Amino acid sequence: MTGKRLREILGFSLLKISIGIVGLILIIILYDIVSKGAGKISWEFLSSMPKKGMTEGGILPAIVGTVLVTIITAILAVPLGMGCAIYLNEYARDSKITRLIRMSIRNLSGVPSIVYGLFGVVLFVQSMHLGTSILSAGLTLGLMTLPWTITASEEALKSVPDSYREGALALGATKWQAIKTNVLPYAIPGMLTGTILGLARAAGETAPILFTGAAFYLPFLPRSLFSQFMALPYHLYIMSTQHHAITKVRPIAYGTAFVLIALVFTMNLFAIILRYRLRKRKME
Amino acid sequence: MQDIKIKIDNFNFYYDGVKALKNVYMDIRKNQVSGIIGPSGCGKSTFLRSLNRMNDVILGSKAEGKILIDGKNIYEPDVDVVDIRRRVGMVFQKSNPFPKSIFDNVAYGLKINGIKDRGYIAQKVEKSLKDAALWNEVKDRLNQNAFELSGGQQQRLCIARALAVEPEILLMDEPASALDPTATLKIEELIQELKKKYTIVIVTHNMQQAARISDFTAFFMLGELIEYGETSKMFTKPSKKITEDYITGRFG
Amino acid sequence: MMLKKYKEKIIHGVFFFNGLLVVIVLLGIFALLVFTSIPAFKEISLRQFLFSASWNPTSYVKSSYGIVSMLVSTLMVTLGALLISIPLGIGTAAYLSDVASPRVREIAKPIIEILAGIPSVVIGFLGIVLVGPLIAKIFGLHNGLNAVNGSVLLAVMALPTIVSLSEDALKSVPKSYSQASLALGATHWQTLIRVKIPAAISGIIVASMLGMGRAIGETMTVLMATGCAPAMPRNFLDSVRTMTSTIAIELGEVPYNTAHYYALFGIGLVLFIITFIVNMSSDIILHKYERKAK
Numbered sequence: 103m104t105g106k107r108l109r110e111i112l113g114f115s116l117l118k119i120s121i122g123i124v125g126l127i128l129i130i131i132l133y134d135i136v137s138k139g140a141g142k143i144s145w146e147f148l149s150s151m152p153k154k155g156m157t158e159g160g161i162l163p164a165i166v167g168t169v170l171v172t173i174i175t176a177i178l179a180v181p182l183g184m185g186c187a188i189y190l191n192e193y194a195r196d197s198k199i200t201r202l203i204r205m206s207i208r209n210l211s212g213v214p215s216i217v218y219g220l221f222g223v224v225l226f227v228q229s230m231h232l233g234t235s236i237l238s239a240g241l242t243l244g245l246m247t248l249p250w251t252i253t254a255s256e257e258a259l260k261s262v263p264d265s266y267r268e269g270a271l272a273l274g275a276t277k278w279q280a281i282k283t284n285v286l287p288y289a290i291p292g293m294l295t296g297t298i299l300g301l302a303r304a305a306g307e308t309a310p311i312l313f314t315g316a317a318f319y320l321p322f323l324p325r326s327l328f329s330q331f332m333a334l335p336y337h338l339y340i341m342s343t344q345h346h347a348i349t350k351v352r353p354i355a356y357g358t359a360f361v362l363i364a365l366v367f368t369m370n371l372f373a374i375i376l377r378y379r380l381r382k383r384k385m386e
Numbered sequence: 387m388q389d390i391k392i393k394i395d396n397f398n399f400y401y402d403g404v405k406a407l408k409n410v411y412m413d414i415r416k417n418q419v420s421g422i423i424g425p426s427g428c429g430k431s432t433f434l435r436s437l438n439r440m441n442d443v444i445l446g447s448k449a450e451g452k453i454l455i456d457g458k459n460i461y462e463p464d465v466d467v468v469d470i471r472r473r474v475g476m477v478f479q480k481s482n483p484f485p486k487s488i489f490d491n492v493a494y495g496l497k498i499n500g501i502k503d504r505g506y507i508a509q510k511v512e513k514s515l516k517d518a519a520l521w522n523e524v525k526d527r528l529n530q531n532a533f534e535l536s537g538g539q540q541q542r543l544c545i546a547r548a549l550a551v552e553p554e555i556l557l558m559d560e561p562a563s564a565l566d567p568t569a570t571l572k573i574e575e576l577i578q579e580l581k582k583k584y585t586i587v588i589v590t591h592n593m594q595q596a597a598r599i600s601d602f603t604a605f606f607m608l609g610e611l612i613e614y615g616e617t618s619k620m621f622t623k624p625s626k627k628i629t630e631d632y633i634t635g636r637f638g
Numbered sequence: 639m640m641l642k643k644y645k646e647k648i649i650h651g652v653f654f655f656n657g658l659l660v661v662i663v664l665l666g667i668f669a670l671l672v673f674t675s676i677p678a679f680k681e682i683s684l685r686q687f688l689f690s691a692s693w694n695p696t697s698y699v700k701s702s703y704g705i706v707s708m709l710v711s712t713l714m715v716t717l718g719a720l721l722i723s724i725p726l727g728i729g730t731a732a733y734l735s736d737v738a739s740p741r742v743r744e745i746a747k748p749i750i751e752i753l754a755g756i757p758s759v760v761i762g763f764l765g766i767v768l769v770g771p772l773i774a775k776i777f778g779l780h781n782g783l784n785a786v787n788g789s790v791l792l793a794v795m796a797l798p799t800i801v802s803l804s805e806d807a808l809k810s811v812p813k814s815y816s817q818a819s820l821a822l823g824a825t826h827w828q829t830l831i832r833v834k835i836p837a838a839i840s841g842i843i844v845a846s847m848l849g850m851g852r853a854i855g856e857t858m859t860v861l862m863a864t865g866c867a868p869a870m871p872r873n874f875l876d877s878v879r880t881m882t883s884t885i886a887i888e889l890g891e892v893p894y895n896t897a898h899y900y901a902l903f904g905i906g907l908v909l910f911i912i913t914f915i916v917n918m919s920s921d922i923i924l925h926k927y928e929r930k931a932k
Contacts, residue, residue, distance in 0.1 A: 109828075110828070113830075117733040121729075128753050134768055185652075214882055215855065278650075302755060309882075339762070342766050342862065363756065366756070471823040495824075
């Protein structure tokens, strides 16, 4: 065995160890959450209100809160994200402004989530007088999710062949007609996939909702979009750091973590299956 | 009778189940230039790449038969492919210098073979560049990026790079097809010089080039070796009609 | 006919405005941070803010607003995270691009995607319940909430970014380089180390920088797992409090429109500027690389 060969075997072993470690990390994470959290899951846990200062009872308000806030996020991020992507891919030419827009998107995706929270507090909670509410939190998360929906939508638009556009234009359609009838129908499924992934990420975020509406103990469902709300990620955070009986409520924390991961995974899975189905349909 | 450097013995090659080379028998002579001609898609490049087992990197490929270099079959399971590739150098159709300096390009082969002596490396780099007729043009700018050379110079750099590891055989896949006539001429002159030390196998789609520079010519079609012999004879009195048709330009 | 044209122009304008919106949002965030932090410097000296290590806004004796300890804390956990995630990330990326069979790649890519999708609060939670006790046991500490913990967790968060961008960079190295290297008698490993990785280095650097940006901006993981003691950390086994943690901890309790309140926005501004610089630098590097390749 030559020295070259030996070094190759060693080197590739190192690489295999790398992926092994990464895989191991994921397995540990999932194993811990699932093994210690799944036991807590019951219909009661998922459907009842918290009781006794959150030492007993369920997490229904948190689930509902997360769902509601994610809906608001979607209402802001999806149409505006798609619109921006349509502009960039269908209308924009390579100019200073276009480059500026793209640079802004990249930077926005790098802004720390807590800074979005700061922005939300001043803009939505205070200036727009929305107070700490589902609306404020949802809008804040929406801004944070924008770069994701834009990027995902743009990829979907890019994958529509130019011939579709040209075909419509050659028949006398206006640009918008061509887009509406010959591009969007084929791009929307892909846009949805990417958008769902972005929303899954938003559902798991805590920092932007810390000060824009999330509350810890509300043993009732939110009354309106203007009320404060419980949320799964915030719940997990408080349960594991600031609760007065931390060790006692640890099982509830695990249960919350499990539900949160399950929610995020389900959304991701849904998006991946959607993407798979679309790819299949495209090949037909 | 000159020495036979490479003996191809009933060699077959498959890409994903499709037979690309059929029952090839050929004796390639030492220190001679053997030219491979034939219409597009006839398997010329596949044949060339079989001689240094570069085809191995293509998934789904399979080789049958023997290729013997100095009497030893390179397709035997215990053969060190990496070593074969050092002994059988290759120059590609489109020059592919590394994104490194001129010096580092030529020195690469030495470094991967464990040579660390800087003085020795510098010596070998100079010699290889001289053998490739490039030294005078680059000796003052060895640290420049290889991409700043012209196309013809890059190709000669690739030749120098291949020569640095002291191969016995040099495979060239249409080495001048991307070059202008002046650069092509330089490469052809170089090949005539190189054959004194190396056995050269060159694929070309340019028949006039084959006639000019190769001592022996092999005509392939659809994966089969149709005819093989001394160039002068092949081009004046080929024994198969189809060879004659190709050479006279009736098709191809 | 005129109506049609007019309608088209309006639609174009609407989409253009939609596109411009992102620029407006970015500028808006910047402007808001600036305007909300400026009032702070009526009472606090900029010098103290930027150069003092003592952050004690609620002190009875003398309140101080120095961010140096926070900067150091952020730097420590970020550096620690990069030390772990860059080699691991490049190794994984190299494995995926050069060693893995297509079947293995089919399994490995979802693993990376799933890892990327785990919410930061869950990672932070595991820092408390899993990593913390482990660190405490290894180093014989009272609890394991410190910079080491934070580094490990941030490494996990930065990994997916580093892996996928590095893999893209390696994949886009022209095949001709690998072919040339193999034809000279190099092994695949030698080709990877001596040719492919150097050729992809700009992309790998950008991947690492974006991973670093993620680590710097992370809030929940460090908030939950690093102990959050506001003093200047002495070593990696000390509790640290990053800039993000400070904002997260104090914004909830600080009264609106006080110097303290404005100062927190000042920290937010510093964070924004840092991540902005990281992003712009990676843009420049990528741009230079694209030009060289041509």
